[in-house]
Amino acid sequence: MAQLVADCGIAIDMGELHFDCIRASGPGGQHVNKASTAVQLRFDVAGSPSLSDEVRQRMLRLAGNRLTLDGVVVIEAKRFRSLEKNRQDAIARLLELVDKSAKAPKKRRPTKPGIGAKKRRLNAKKIRGSIKRGRQSVNSRDE
Numbered sequence: 001m002a003q004l005v006a007d008c009g010i011a012i013d014m015g016e017l018h019f020d021c022i023r024a025s026g027p028g029g030q031h032v033n034k035a036s037t038a039v040q041l042r043f044d045v046a047g048s049p050s051l052s053d054e055v056r057q058r059m060l061r062l063a064g065n066r067l068t069l070d071g072v073v074v075i076e077a078k079r080f081r082s083l084e085k086n087r088q089d090a091i092a093r094l095l096e097l098v099d100k101s102a103k104a105p106k107k108r109r110p111t112k113p114g115i116g117a118k119k120r121r122l123n124a125k126k127i128r129g130s131i132k133r134g135r136q137s138v139n140s141r142d143e
Contacts, residue, residue: 040076
């Protein structure tokens with residue numbers, strides 16, 4: 001059976017994808033009322049043998065609103081007026097999501113502010129304090 005290969009090298013079997021043709025909303029005249037040109041792509045992330053556990057967990061987190069309670073990613077493509085272009089668009093968006101999920105996020109290395117930044121901060125505080133002292137009434141300065 002045919003396979004889709006993402007840029008990261010992960011291959012997804014076409015049998016794991018389920019396509020539904022739905023009617024698109026928006027402009028298009030009579031054509032939009034008659035033809036089902038929008039595509040709904042469903043991919044079972046939770047049950048897919050193509051994904052490793054780390055990629056699966058990241059994909060479930062990245063999917064956001066596109067994820068059902070069963071762990072199925074639903075991608076709707078209705079950008080184009082042709083069914084085949086929408087199908088290709090849905091597949092491209094799924095592969096993009098797989099690529100993002102395959103990349104492990106960088107670990108944050110905690111850093112400290114530099115000497116120059118500390119000096120600039122303290123200088124700004126001194127200037128701000130002198131501005132506030134200048135606003136005080138003359139009587140309160142004497143006390």
